[in-house]
Amino acid sequence: MAALTRGLGSVLRGLGKALEGLGSGVQGSLAYKETLNKAQSLQAFAGKRPQLGDSVFVAPSASVVGDVKIGSGASVWYGAIVRGDVNSVVIGDRTSVQDNVLIHVAKHNMAGKALPTSIGSNVTIGPGATIHAATIEDCVVVGMGAIIMDGAKVESKSVVAAGALVPPGTVVPSGQVWAGSPARFLRDLMEDEVQFVSAAAESYTQLAMLHAEENAKSFAEVEADKARRADRISRDPEFDEAQGVARDYVTREVVRVADST
Secondary structure: OHHHHHHHHHHHHHHHHHHHHHHHHHHHHHOOOOOOOOOOOEEOEOOEOOEEOOOOEEOOOOEEEEEEEEOOOOEEOOOOEEEEEEEEEEEOOOOEEOOOOEEEOEOOOOOOOOEOEEEOOOOEEOOOOEEEOOEEOOOEEEOOOOEEOOOOEEOOOEEEOOOOEEOOOOEEOOOEEEEOOOOEEEEEOOHHHHHHHHHHHHHHHHHHHHHHHHHOOOHHHHHHHHHHHHHHHHOOHHHHHHOOEEEOOOOOOEEEEOOOO
16 A cells, blocks of 8 residues: 555656646746755855764754864754855854854954854853854853954853953953953852853753754654644543553553453
8 A cells, every 4th residue: 555655646747847847848938937045054165064073962953164173972852044155164062052042263354364153162152142253162062143353252151141242352361251242351250150161061062962862763754743642632641540551651552451440
């Protein structure tokens, strides 16, 4: 039956292509031809393709382009763009590049320098932030919507607050919190905040693993998940327990019935 269905489907799809070609021929120059969408999460540029370490999560709607190296356990979330076209980007282990972040490099700037972007390990870059040809060392938090410009350097165990603008060539020293536009020293980082910086990176690494697992599921697995959720909503677990019924967690089929209840 499966072979028959597959064969019939192939015939119908071929017939559809033939009819599309015939219709386009009749319309001539007036025909609209739909082009293939070549968008993909990992894209080569100028002969260089992104290199990923172990257990890296790149969301389906993210774009990682060109000369980019990403360390183990790192994550690039939905809508984020990492573009290593005119220079290189290096991202360390367990670093989280969150939703709609833009990471780019520089070939030409006011200082006349070609600058790559270097981001260390255990860095958390908040949604909507922009990192442009800058250096970020290990264990840093970059807040939502922050902008870090060409040649700037954010040293380890520091925080750039949400919405801050770090101008070109600025150095954010280790152990400090900077905020504002342009960004200025706000205060020293407290000890419990230093621990939070590391904990934030680890928590996003764990969450990224769950998202990677979900995104890897086939259509059949997604439908099975829906069925299981519906089953758990409609079926009272306490009723099953009272009846002495045990069910397989995945299939929800009865695997054991008590001898007596």
